[in-house]
Amino acid sequence: MTRDEISFLLDLSDFYVAQNRRADKKSALLRGRTLINVFFENSTRTRTSFELAGKRLSGDVINMSVSTSAIKKGETMIDTAMTLNAMGPDVLVVRHPHSGAVKLLSQKVTCSVINAGDGSHEHPTQALLDALTIRRRRGALDGLLVAICGDILHSRVARSNIHLMNIMGARVRLIAPRTLLPAQVDRFGVEVHHDIRRGLDGCDIIMMLRLQTERMHGSFVPSIREYFHFYGLDHEKLSCAKPDALVMHPGPMNRGVEIDSELADDIDRSVIGEQVEMGVAVRMACLDTLTRDVTADASSGAPSGAEENAR
Amino acid sequence: MTASPDPEQPTAYVNARLMDPASGLDTPGNLLSLNGKIADLGANLFSGGVPDGIQAVECGEKILAPGLIDMRVQLGEPGEEHKDTIASATAAAASGGITTMICLPNTNPPIDDVSLIEFMARRARENGAVKIYPYAAITRGCRGEELAEMGILAEAGAMAFTDGQNALANSLVMRRALSYASTYDLLIMQHPEDPELVKEGVMNEGEAATRLGLSGIPAAAEPIMVARDMRLVELTGARYHAAHVSTADAIDIIRRAKARGLPVTCDTAPHYFTLNETAIGDYRTFAKTSPPLRGEGDRLAVIEGLKDGTIDAIASDHAPQDQDSKRLPFAQAECGIAGLETLLPLSLALYHAGEMPLIDVLAKLTANPAGLLRLDEGRLVVGAPADLVVIDPDRPWRIDPDLFLSKSKNSPFDGHPVQGGAEITVLGRRVVFERAS
Numbered sequence: 001m002t003r004d005e006i007s008f009l010l011d012l013s014d015f016y017v018a019q020n021r022r023a024d025k026k027s028a029l030l031r032g033r034t035l036i037n038v039f040f041e042n043s044t045r046t047r048t049s050f051e052l053a054g055k056r057l058s059g060d061v062i063n064m065s066v067s068t069s070a071i072k073k074g075e076t077m078i079d080t081a082m083t084l085n086a087m088g089p090d091v092l093v094v095r096h097p098h099s100g101a102v103k104l105l106s107q108k109v110t111c112s113v114i115n116a117g118d119g120s121h122e123h124p125t126q127a128l129l130d131a132l133t134i135r136r137r138r139g140a141l142d143g144l145l146v147a148i149c150g151d152i153l154h155s156r157v158a159r160s161n162i163h164l165m166n167i168m169g170a171r172v173r174l175i176a177p178r179t180l181l182p183a184q185v186d187r188f189g190v191e192v193h194h195d196i197r198r199g200l201d202g203c204d205i206i207m208m209l210r211l212q213t214e215r216m217h218g219s220f221v222p223s224i225r226e227y228f229h230f231y232g233l234d235h236e237k238l239s240c241a242k243p244d245a246l247v248m249h250p251g252p253m254n255r256g257v258e259i260d261s262e263l264a265d266d267i268d269r270s271v272i273g274e275q276v277e278m279g280v281a282v283r284m285a286c287l288d289t290l291t292r293d294v295t296a297d298a299s300s301g302a303p304s305g306a307e308e309n310a311r
Numbered sequence: 312m313t314a315s316p317d318p319e320q321p322t323a324y325v326n327a328r329l330m331d332p333a334s335g336l337d338t339p340g341n342l343l344s345l346n347g348k349i350a351d352l353g354a355n356l357f358s359g360g361v362p363d364g365i366q367a368v369e370c371g372e373k374i375l376a377p378g379l380i381d382m383r384v385q386l387g388e389p390g391e392e393h394k395d396t397i398a399s400a401t402a403a404a405a406s407g408g409i410t411t412m413i414c415l416p417n418t419n420p421p422i423d424d425v426s427l428i429e430f431m432a433r434r435a436r437e438n439g440a441v442k443i444y445p446y447a448a449i450t451r452g453c454r455g456e457e458l459a460e461m462g463i464l465a466e467a468g469a470m471a472f473t474d475g476q477n478a479l480a481n482s483l484v485m486r487r488a489l490s491y492a493s494t495y496d497l498l499i500m501q502h503p504e505d506p507e508l509v510k511e512g513v514m515n516e517g518e519a520a521t522r523l524g525l526s527g528i529p530a531a532a533e534p535i536m537v538a539r540d541m542r543l544v545e546l547t548g549a550r551y552h553a554a555h556v557s558t559a560d561a562i563d564i565i566r567r568a569k570a571r572g573l574p575v576t577c578d579t580a581p582h583y584f585t586l587n588e589t590a591i592g593d594y595r596t597f598a599k600t601s602p603p604l605r606g607e608g609d610r611l612a613v614i615e616g617l618k619d620g621t622i623d624a625i626a627s628d629h630a631p632q633d634q635d636s637k638r639l640p641f642a643q644a645e646c647g648i649a650g651l652e653t654l655l656p657l658s659l660a661l662y663h664a665g666e667m668p669l670i671d672v673l674a675k676l677t678a679n680p681a682g683l684l685r686l687d688e689g690r691l692v693v694g695a696p697a698d699l700v701v702i703d704p705d706r707p708w709r710i711d712p713d714l715f716l717s718k719s720k721n722s723p724f725d726g727h728p729v730q731g732g733a734e735i736t737v738l739g740r741r742v743v744f745e746r747a748s
Contacts, residue, residue, distance in 0.1 A: 177494040178547070179487050194494045218450070218457020220487065226460040 001124075003167050006131065012285035013132050013278070020056065020281055030059030033090040033291055037063045039116070040077070040096040045251055045276065046116050046125075050093045053283035059090075077101060078108050085109040090291055094118075099156075112290040114283075120154050126250050127160035129282040131168060133275050134205055137246060142169035145202055147241070149175040149231065150209030150258050153182050153220070157250045158209060162188050175199035177231065179220045180211075196231055200240040207248045208233050208258050216257065224257050234260035238269065246271050318740035321345045323361045324699065327370035329353075331377065331691035332674030333681075342375060344697035347739030352691055368742075370701050373734060376673050377689045378410025378441075378698035381654060382578060382680040383554055383626035385475070385647065386443075387718070388434065389427075390419025395631035395649075395718045401440040403651040403717035405744040407627075408733030410698035411442040411688050412651075413680075416453065417475025423448035423459040428467040440743045441736075442688070442698070444470045449488045449499060453477050458488060462495050470684050471552065473500035476601060476630075476646075478536060480506050485540065489549035498683070500552040501540055503561060504602055508532035513642045515588040515603045523594065525641060528603050534560035541568045544575060552683060553577040555628050557602045559612030566621040576683045577621070578675075580628035581657035582648055582723070584613040590723055596637045596644035597723040600628075614666055617675065624680040625672075627654040631719030649719045653710055655702070656729035662704065663730050669704060701735040708732070 019025060035054040037047050047063060054061040084092065091112045094102045099119030106113035117123040134141055146165050152158045152174050165172045172190040174181065186192050193199030200206060211227060221227045233247065247263060247270045255261040264270055324342040329352060342352040361367045381404065387395035404412050416422035422431065422445055435443035447469035448459045461472055472492060479485045479501060492499050509528050514520050516527025537553055541564060544551045556562055556577045568575045582600060587610045590598040598604055616622040630647025637644050658676060662669045681689025688698050710727045712720035736744035
């Protein structure tokens with residue numbers, strides 16, 4: 001995506017934030033349109049966020065999760081996609097545990113596809129909602145120093161945010177032990193730090209990433225205790241950043257692992273709750289944008305595989 | 312020699328041949344220690360005589376060098392106190408001219424937790440004649456599976472990380488260990504031996520093993536592991552040290568890695584340049600070591616590696632074993648040599664044989680291990696700890712394990728003729744050893 005496209009989506013998202021703060025949160029934009037949430041990997045918050053976004057725009061929303069689907073019976077992902085496509089949805093929101101799966105799926109269907117997270121590759125709407133949260137607090141992203149801290153190796157959120165922040169003129173620092181950094185990540189136009197205090201020095205924004213339990217016990221990091229000691233964000237480490245630095249987390253949080261519980265609840269510093277609110281608005285803006293072509297010219301068929309992608 | 316000096320008084324070591332491998336200093340002169348630190352030294356110091364109030368220790372024109380740093384010592388404590396205790400091992404070390412020893416974590420329990428580092432520090436403080444610094448385990452229980460808490464362990468005082476006498480064989484775990492260690496700029500030490508190739512082997516594979524009917528360990532087990540590790544070092548950029556290298560091929564791999572600029576170091580033990588596999592003779596279990604004593608070609612390659620600097624350090628690889636662990640059929644006997652008291656004389660043999668200048672031999676025992684472990688010790692420089700050894704490099708004697716201060720006497724060097732050894736060993740303010748004349 002270009003800077004203009006991102007700005008357009010963020011502007012539109014601002015509009016939907018306002019709508020979501022009204023008593024009557026509903027508009028009729030997607031009336032008659034169908035949105036299917038296809039989740040090949042468990043998710044509560046992203047799926048709920050998309051579901052709510054679709055419903056607030058009056059679309060018909062169906063949730064399909066892999067545990068109840070034909071995949072369990074041996075159907076391939078592409079066959080599942082073709083079957084769903086034949087039912088004529090307008091938008092498929094897809095999450096998949098394998099990188100690139102959403103792209104593959106989008107090539108096989110005629111409707112729009114939104115990537116709701118694929119493996120360790122991308123999570124574009126998360127990056128957009130993070131950008132919206134920051135922009136509303138700071139006015140602009142240009143020139144901000146953004147630290148992304150934690151399990152960058154496995155994180156699609158980190159990859160999408162690196163792309164978006166770079167496009168929008170923010171500077172990105174990655175902070176992690178080497179075992180949690182992907183190879184040659186320094187080629188992404190970022191600064192890499194292993195010492196969190198040095199890494200946070202002068203930062204405006206700190207994005208903490210979730211460290212999954214199975215990675216905490218000796219494989220990537222020795223223990224939760226050690227990880228929290230060196231990389232867990234608490235008020236003391238936060239004091240190395242700018243005094244008004246904001247703390248973000250894509251959720252779900254591991255309190256006491258990557259973030260101190262007290263800090264996570266500190267309303268002066270933590271914007272974690274706000275990120276969730278922005279998520280619904282950003283997803284409404286994406287649905288709005290992606291269904292505009294359909295609205296304008298339904299008969300000629302939408303451009304297939306209009307994958308929402310922050311690249 | 313004078314009587315033991317008063318530890319509270321400034322002390323002058325006079326009439327010495329000052330030898331500091333770190334700076335290349337080799338000159339007749341004197342040295343002043345104050346509060347356990349080196350306060351001054353040089354050829355011109357006290358040229359007008361030692362002033363009143365400073366007690367003098369006469370060195371009799373013998374060498375005054377930094378106390379030796381033995382970077383690889385297996386302690387019996389905790390867990391096998393019948394083989395060696397901190398008290399017996401440090402007394403043995405002091406008599407061998409060693410003032411700092413770094414001990415392996417494969418004790419029982421293994422040193423893989425901060426509390427054990429603190430335990431070792433306390434025991435060393437209370438019972439140690441010389442300094443003991445601990446290594447900590449790379450993986451929990453030295454089992455080669457899950458990473459130990461290297462960051463916290465390093466903060467608590469772990470000098471470097473090693474699974475002791477276990478090779479870290481799993482490539483993925485080694486990669487992650489190196490990668491994680493490089494995060495905090497920590498040193499990883501490997502026992503470089505492919506355990507699958509060792510298996511039932513008990514001595515070097517070859518004619519000697521075949522004649523004795525003992526299963527062999529191929530020399531290739533070492534270069535295979537070192538070669539793999541070099542790739543992983545290249546991948547991760549971590550600092551890596553190969554312990555007790557014993558084969559020509561492994562040394563050659565490290566030589567080339569160093570030439571390419573990789574952050575790699577290695578040590579060897581005196582038995583690998585003093586003995587070869589024939590020392591096993593008629594099933595002498597005192598010559599059973601891990602890695603095993605190799606063939607003559609490998610022994611000569613170790614000397615070559617020491618001479619050209621590929622091998623940075625000489626460590627005793629002290630591994631105390633009691634009689635019951637050694638008086639067994641060869642295959643069932645434990646590995647290891649009690650080496651604290653023979654480290655210096657066996658190393659000095661390199662000098663007497665004309666292989667290396669004396670100061671270069673001492674570098675392998677002082678400045679080099681100190682450098683790669685980033686210790687303040689190991690140098691004669693103002694401000695450094697006054698850990699010193701007076702060495703007579705020429706005195707001829709025969710090694711007698713019965714006289715070892717170590718609880719264990721397992722040495723294949725019984726009756727071995729040597730030249731030179733420690734006369735006086737000083738740890739800061741204290742004289743911890745003085746040879747009875």
